[in-house]
Amino acid sequence: MSARLDPRPLTRDMCRGDLADVIEVERRIYDFPWTEGNFRDAIEAGYHASVLEFDRHLVGYRVMMIGPGEAHLLNLSIAHAWQRRGFGRHLLLASMREARLAAALTMFLEVRPSNAPGIALYGDLGFRQVGVRKGYYPAADGREDAWVMSLPL
Template sequence: MSALQASAAALRARAMTVVDLERVMEIETAVYPFPWTRGNFSDSLKAGHDAWVFESAAGAPAGIVGYAIVMWLPDEIHLLNISVDAAFQGRRHGRAMLDWLCGDARARGARSILLEVRPSNAAARALYAARGFAQVGLRRGYYPAADGAREDALVLRRELGRG
């Protein structure tokens, strides 16, 4: 396990397991109007994607406060999902988790990180901009939206440099 700092609270990153999926699904369904399914997470684990949970290292009863799923490409990673429990948002946990993911990817040879984000997700867009991500594309109708509509996705990339 590795430790990282998020505001005043320390977080610990560890590999996600099938046992974690119940808690992951609690968070996922609480923070997204169109959440991933348990099958999406299970399939990611089976496919060998990096799947991380982030826990309170201070021994607080919170347990898992966030998670991330990352798919490796030859020399970059694609961040498929990163989420923080609603009760822990606004405490810089997302920032700490994203920084940890970028550092881990750089140390393992990735040169960049790619992700999609909804234009309507102002908080996530602000986080990504503050962490050096820039828009490199647009995927039309990528996300499901209310009443059967679709929402575009902004494609963002951050160069990681050499480890």
């Protein structure tokens, strides 16, 4: 009888060696992606940057800033081929746990109103819209607003 390995998602700190894979995912899923410099700066600034691996594949990543009493989720992304399989939820829950451990009382994020799957995920986990940032995101036809959402931790 042979043992069957049960791969589980692994969240670990993002390092410079991950940037090529992270940038590839970022460019494939966004029309206006973060740059390598954005990710490198986040790592160097000490932001909480993590990658999510599954079965030896980088399936997603997130960048979060934690300050006194609050966490701000700056980027949470899942590679297109791995979307709609629970990896976004897994990474968001891990981010929430990490923020609580760092004594954050509230988590904030921005999301495009056109990102219905993201809004649904955030709503399912208790995030509520608390504001709007006008013209926050670049868009094909100019700018798109951002919904500001928050969650008491």
